[in-house]
């Protein structure tokens with residue numbers, strides 16, 4: 107069942123660079139041989155319950171393939187070889203739009219905003235005005251609200267001209283002032299760029315016409331043994347952080363930074379995710395669900411985590427310029443149906459969500475997430491699958 111638009115053009119590198127300079131969109135940028143070519147394919151994926159069409163973009167480079175939906179700019183699938191060349195899709199997701207619109211969708215792979223993670227009391231004050239948002243997680247707001255949160259809207263896609271072996275698509279969305287209660291019209295974008303070496307770079311950008319909080323992330327759920335494998339407790343995690351943000355009973359940070367040394371949160375040496383998870387499985391969390399304060403960066407992208415699955419040899423590196431990384435061990439997965447008839451069990455996936463700290467909008471001790479007119483929000487995160 108192919109293909110609404112499937113382009114396989116090849117251009118010599120100088121033409122690619124020229125196209126890049128002119129801002130032209132070229133669907134497929136290829137090197138000479140097929141195996142090295144990067145390709146972009148667009149397929150209709152279905153319709154939302156409101157009748158809006160959803161497209162899927164398939165990016166291929168080398169032996170890597172990722173699939174991204176215009177609904178929520180959602181990373182739906184990532185197929186890559188393991189050490190013995192066996193292919194598997196390492197991301198949780200659904201086969202159809204109805205799955206993404208169902209209660210089983212726990213933000214699988216989507217772009218989360220306008221403010222990801224939690225806002226205490228679902229409210230904030232900004233420039234002398236009080237903003238009351240929808241509370242969708244006890245008293246708090248989680249992941250940008252409900253029906254018009256960024257993960258639930260249709261983004262406009264534009265294939266990007268690129269250099270050989272990188273397939274890139276930019277997803278853009280304009281969020282009107284007042285949407286989900288946030289001030290200012292926000293023009294947001296995220297570009298996914300897949301390279302043949304397994305590097306998937308997510309580059310975010312946003313501007314506004316009035317001051318607003320902005321904190322974007324991607325909520326991909328990984329199982330490096332392949333989505334549907336029963337657990338991630340055997341995956342080994344190295345997470346380069348000395349501190350985390352302790353939380354209250356509703357998972358809102360207290361504002362302090364606490365040391366991970368000597369606790370079950372210390373992954374500075376690679377350790378199986380399951381090694382100490384029982385120690386963080388009482389209230390307020392039921393497993394790992396913690397925001398790590400990453401070591402300082404002067405805005406540069408640096409490596410912050412490495413996850414290795416011993417069975418397949420697959421390795422995922424995470425690089426980001428963000429100050430925080432939410433490590434979530436899939437605690438709310440509940441034996442639910444997923445892609446290809448698979449079942450997603452409790453703790454059968456992990457998320458490493460690069461972002462600013464939770465509740466930053468109400469916590470002056472945390473780096474600010476306020477974007478003002480004339481400024482540009484940027485964020486770069488790389489998931490590198492080896």
Ligand code: GAL
Nearest residue numbers: 212213248395432434438459
């Ligand atoms: C994570 C969050 C968890 C949970 C999950 C979605 O980002 O930290 O507490 O809400 O999203 O189910």
